[in-house]
Amino acid sequence: MPVTAVVGAQWGDEGKGKITDLLAQEADVVIRFQGGNNAGHTVVNQHGTFKLHLVPSGIFNPNALCIVGPGTVVNLQVLCEELANLERNGIRTGNLRVADRAHLLMPWHVAIDRLDERERGRQKLGTTGQGVGPAYADKVSRHGIQVYEVRDERRFRERVAHELERQKKVLERYGDAPLDAKAVADEVLAAAATLGDRIVDTLPLVERALQTDARILLEGQLGAMRDLDWGIYPYVTSSNPLAGGASVGAGIPPRYITKVIGVVKAYSTAVGEGPFPTEMAGGEGDALRERANEYGATTGRPRRVGWFDAVAARHAHRLNAFTELAVTKLDVLGAYREIPFCVGYELDGALTTDMPPTAVLERAVPRYEKLAGWCDPLSGVADRAHLPEAARAYLSRIEAVVGAPIGMVGIGPERSATLL
Ligand code: IMP
Numbered sequence: 001m002p003v004t005a006v007v008g009a010q011w012g013d014e015g016k017g018k019i020t021d022l023l024a025q026e027a028d029v030v031i032r033f034q035g036g037n038n039a040g041h042t043v044v045n046q047h048g049t050f051k052l053h054l055v056p057s058g059i060f061n062p063n064a065l066c067i068v069g070p071g072t073v074v075n076l077q078v079l080c081e082e083l084a085n086l087e088r089n090g091i092r093t094g095n096l097r098v099a100d101r102a103h104l105l106m107p108w109h110v111a112i113d114r115l116d117e118r119e120r121g122r123q124k125l126g127t128t129g130q131g132v133g134p135a136y137a138d139k140v141s142r143h144g145i146q147v148y149e150v151r152d153e154r155r156f157r158e159r160v161a162h163e164l165e166r167q168k169k170v171l172e173r174y175g176d177a178p179l180d181a182k183a184v185a186d187e188v189l190a191a192a193a194t195l196g197d198r199i200v201d202t203l204p205l206v207e208r209a210l211q212t213d214a215r216i217l218l219e220g221q222l223g224a225m226r227d228l229d230w231g232i233y234p235y236v237t238s239s240n241p242l243a244g245g246a247s248v249g250a251g252i253p254p255r256y257i258t259k260v261i262g263v264v265k266a267y268s269t270a271v272g273e274g275p276f277p278t279e280m281a282g283g284e285g286d287a288l289r290e291r292a293n294e295y296g297a298t299t300g301r302p303r304r305v306g307w308f309d310a311v312a313a314r315h316a317h318r319l320n321a322f323t324e325l326a327v328t329k330l331d332v333l334g335a336y337r338e339i340p341f342c343v344g345y346e347l348d349g350a351l352t353t354d355m356p357p358t359a360v361l362e363r364a365v366p367r368y369e370k371l372a373g374w375c376d377p378l379s380g381v382a383d384r385a386h387l388p389e390a391a392r393a394y395l396s397r398i399e400a401v402v403g404a405p406i407g408m409v410g411i412g413p414e415r416s417a418t419l420l
Pocket of ligand 1: 011012013039040042055125126127128129130131132133221222226235236237238270271272284
């Protein structure tokens with residue numbers, strides 16, 4: 001396996017956790033390169049069902065080194081809770097490393113995320129409320145605290161006190177009680193002590209892995225439509241979930257990433273606000289949501305559901321140059337006689353297949369083709385050739401409109417329910 005990036009090609013929640021879990025069985029190193037505990041990667045395997053927020057999905061492979069990369073923002077307390085939960089379930093977590101250059105996601109970031117959303121009122125972004133945006137904002141405005149800073153306790157306490165003093169004004173403006181610097185520092189230092197020497201400079205590890213041809217997997221969070229630069233700004237996350245972001249966020253020179261797997265659901269889902277052209281209305285959406293259990297893994301929010309949007313997936317392909325696609329949840333569509341499939345947007349009397357900017361996208365009307373459905377269950381199907389004819393035609397249509405071949409097809413939640 002060369003260096004492989006697994007990234008989302010839609011609005012997030014495409015099923016990257018499952019695909020990464022599968023590929024991680026063959027990987028030596030798995031790296032989360034952006035985001036924080038806004039992620040909710042659902043993994044179903046022989047150990048049970050897990051929702052991973054910060055820990056790379058490679059944690060179930062005892063031989064893989066799992067890195068929370070320098071491009072992430074890390075809530076150390078949440079990370080420790082997640083590790084403790086895995087340990088309770090018999091998963092060994094000694095192979096986890098946290099990049100010392102990653103930024104700390106501090107309690108004030110969580111508070112500000114929620115307060116900012118409240119202040120935005122009807123213009124709210126629908127964030128996960130985990131503090132990810134404010135943590136990246138501090139990073140970019142050069143106020144962030146990096147993970148390695150916990151090593152010098154006296155200096156760290158000063159930094160926390162200083163930053164809290166600054167943040168106090170923000171919290172006060174929102175009418176919120178100030179946070180106690182000592183309590184905040186104690187909490188973070190305790191979590192850092194639990195992690196101990198698992199906080200490291202990850203660059204030498206990554207360099208050694210590249211020099212020894214180790215199999216490296218880069219695990220993305222979210223999808224292209226929520227990318228800070230190319231998504232539906234401002235309804236985006238504060239980092240770059242694209243393969244380009246993987247290079248910087250993991251510390252892998254771009255030329256080493258030779259395989260980019262774009263994960264797409266056979267339909268579309270989104271949590272949070274912003275335009276979502278193929279969204280299903282009312283009862284139709286409710287039915288699919290229930291059938292596919294489409295609820296946010298981090299927030300429990302009902303996900304918005306829609307038909308497959310080839311404009312969005314092609315937009316993602318243009319930005320990522322997928323070497324292959326992994327289509328997930330194909331089984332869920334096995335309930336329709338006909339399946340609407342969006343091939344373009346009608347805008348101001350013309351048809352486009354380019355992704356317009358957000359305010360224009362709000363006006364886009366999807367142009368649908370009607371593809372034949374299949375009503376047979378897919379369980380037990382062992383390869384693509386044995387799928388019902390209509391399901392095969394559906395996959396071929398995805399390949400044709402996106403422009404990338406499909407390498408994997410998910411037909412159920414378990415690791416084994418994947419056609420390769
Ligand atoms: P944030 O990343 O919490 O700031 O949220 C920004 C946007 O990304 C919101 O629309 C969230 O609902 C969405 N988002 C963040 N993380 C995930 C995820 O793991 N899956 C799906 N949507 C997400």
